[in-house]
Amino acid sequence: xxxxxxxxxxxxxxxxxxxxxxxxxxxxxxxxxxxxxxxxxxxxxxxxxxxxxxxxxxxxxxxxxxxxxxxxxxxxxxxxxxxxxxxxxxxxxxxxxxxxxxxxxxxxxxxxxxxxxxxxxxxxxxxxxxxxxxxxxxxxxxxxxxxxxxxxxxxxxxxxxxxxxxxxxxxxxxxxxxxxxxxxxxxxxxxxxxxxxxxxxxxxxxxxxxxxxxxxxxxxxxxxxxxxxxxxxxxxxxxxxxxxxxxxxxxxxxxxxxxxxxxxxxxxxxxxxxxxxxxxxxxxxxxxxxxxxxxxxxxxxxxxxxxxxxxxxxx
Amino acid sequence: xxxxxxxxxxxxxxxxxxxxxxxxxxxxxxxxxxxxxxxxxxxxxxxxxxxxxxxxxxxxxxxxxxxxxxxxxxxxxxxxxxxxxxxxxxxxxxxxxxxxxxxxxxxxxxxxxxxxxxxxxxxxxxxxxxxxxxxxxxxxxxxxxxxxxxxxxxxxxxxxxxxxxxxxxxxxxxxxxxxxxxxxxxxxxxxxxxxxxxxxxxxxxxxxxxxxxxxxxxxxxxxxxxxxxxxxxxxxxxxxxxxxxxxxxxxxxxxxxxxxxxxxxxxxxxxxxxxxxxxxxxxxx
Ligand SMILES: Nc1ncnc2c1ncn2[C@@H]1O[C@H](COP(=O)(O)OP(=O)(O)O)[C@@H](O)[C@H]1O
Ligand SMILES: [Mg+2]
Numbered sequence: 001x002x003x004x005x006x007x008x009x010x011x012x013x014x015x016x017x018x019x020x021x022x023x024x025x026x027x028x029x030x031x032x033x034x035x036x037x038x039x040x041x042x043x044x045x046x047x048x049x050x051x052x053x054x055x056x057x058x059x060x061x062x063x064x065x066x067x068x069x070x071x072x073x074x075x076x077x078x079x080x081x082x083x084x085x086x087x088x089x090x091x092x093x094x095x096x097x098x099x100x101x102x103x104x105x106x107x108x109x110x111x112x113x114x115x116x117x118x119x120x121x122x123x124x125x126x127x128x129x130x131x132x133x134x135x136x137x138x139x140x141x142x143x144x145x146x147x148x149x150x151x152x153x154x155x156x157x158x159x160x161x162x163x164x165x166x167x168x169x170x171x172x173x174x175x176x177x178x179x180x181x182x183x184x185x186x187x188x189x190x191x192x193x194x195x196x197x198x199x200x201x202x203x204x205x206x207x208x209x210x211x212x213x214x215x216x217x218x219x220x221x222x223x224x225x226x227x228x229x230x231x232x233x234x235x236x237x238x239x240x241x242x243x244x245x246x247x248x249x250x251x252x253x254x255x256x257x258x259x260x261x262x263x264x265x266x267x268x269x270x271x272x273x274x275x276x277x278x279x280x281x282x283x284x285x286x287x288x289x290x291x292x293x294x295x296x297x298x299x300x301x302x303x304x305x306x307x308x309x310x311x312x313x314x315x
Numbered sequence: 316x317x318x319x320x321x322x323x324x325x326x327x328x329x330x331x332x333x334x335x336x337x338x339x340x341x342x343x344x345x346x347x348x349x350x351x352x353x354x355x356x357x358x359x360x361x362x363x364x365x366x367x368x369x370x371x372x373x374x375x376x377x378x379x380x381x382x383x384x385x386x387x388x389x390x391x392x393x394x395x396x397x398x399x400x401x402x403x404x405x406x407x408x409x410x411x412x413x414x415x416x417x418x419x420x421x422x423x424x425x426x427x428x429x430x431x432x433x434x435x436x437x438x439x440x441x442x443x444x445x446x447x448x449x450x451x452x453x454x455x456x457x458x459x460x461x462x463x464x465x466x467x468x469x470x471x472x473x474x475x476x477x478x479x480x481x482x483x484x485x486x487x488x489x490x491x492x493x494x495x496x497x498x499x500x501x502x503x504x505x506x507x508x509x510x511x512x513x514x515x516x517x518x519x520x521x522x523x524x525x526x527x528x529x530x531x532x533x534x535x536x537x538x539x540x541x542x543x544x545x546x547x548x549x550x551x552x553x554x555x556x557x558x559x560x561x562x563x564x565x566x567x568x569x570x571x572x573x574x575x576x577x578x579x580x581x582x583x584x585x586x587x588x589x590x591x592x593x594x595x596x597x598x599x600x
Contacts, residue, residue: 054427059427092424093428096423107428109336109338112435112438113330
């Protein structure tokens, strides 16, 4: 049984590739989203996240490669497995002259697997979860960008889902809305769903992800549990002291690199040096240490480390 | 295995067969102000026609087909209105609905959400086409029914004289009107299949509608060039005026039959073309 479960990972791709006329948008990626994960699918604008997600949802067909969702191949043409997937792709899209509720009712009616008898209550609870119940009767065209985004998330929650694929769910939301979405994702994951959430804003999803996949120019440059990814990256130490020059010299003798001296503290890249050797050496050199820390690299640091470049738009 | 997964294993969901999707599609078509305004225009024609004939001096001019017969029997308002709206208004209405069918959803972006549900591409085309056919029926019968009401109100009913000169009962006349409307609705449904196909080619619903109207007008033009007589039987629009054959006694079935076969062939070919197009199309809108 164990292997069968391992085989039926919510998302598994091999060599997944999409070539548009002039460019390769997605280049041989092997995505693996484990069951129960909150998988942060990260990368700058234009790195191929939405294109990948469109392929996962059967909206566009891959140029090459395979996709399996919960162990069933998407190639086999049976999109039935998609009933287990709730999605938000490239922003909200609804009929402008229908109300939020009528729009959800329309999508629910198009779902062969939904029960018409509890349609009303499911729509209400989905609207409630995204804080849109009060505006349910308003026409979609009167919705603000944030309300539209919320409605799109509500659509993904209309039915109980095993996998939620959310493409940039916090786009257009204010900080409060962003916090709410993060909370919602955590809640969904706790209830047993697997979540694939894409973002071009690393800091926004950093706090909620268990796993991370990093896209860069169509390639998946890293994929790992978040903690693993962090520890594989350069670690920085920081020494707070009022004698930064002398501290810097000690660190240099120990073999740390990228030493930066600032008034009141020194930072340096740890490299191969053992952390525990630093303090005794500072003390021996009579450097007064007011504080010492090994800094967790932010996802941004990880990204720069992986690509050697900043987190900018790639063409 | 997650809790939600266990839930699905225990209660495997079954696909339901229901008319819910079709009803929601119809609600969108018939709830849209633009479409209601269009249907209003369709309904105004028999009203104007009946009033114009009523207020003008009797026996004045020949006018369009059937019009001279109106004063004899009000039912002819309906036939005359259908004949008047057949070249442009009714096909335009069907073009607008069918052009919007897929291109409209692609334009709004709702197509990707429908397909991600998954609504199913083939199922979507079946529902969209069913809605187009229902619209074609509704539009044709709207013109006929408004024509009957106006005609009976302004000219009265009673026995009617058919095109072949024979007399028949009012009930038989109504029956022939219903058959004519069904025949024309079938023709417009075939045009709707062309429209559905065009609609899968673009993300611009207005562009699709214009293209379908152009195809329709183009067929009329070809049909009017007598040097192209060999081509005429292959044109969908060639058979449209054959609905008048239903007003003969006995009914001249030859053209009606060929018209229906032509419509069926057009509908099948273009529905399949739409399917071939949509089932492989990248939805990147
Ligand atoms: N339909 C399309 N036709 C041509 N190029 C496309 C299309 N969709 C996306 N691309 C290109 O593919 C690349 C990846 O785009 P996308 O997947 O949307 O990136 P992301 O979602 O990470 O911002 C971009 O360079 C984009 O211009
Ligand atoms: Mg994107």
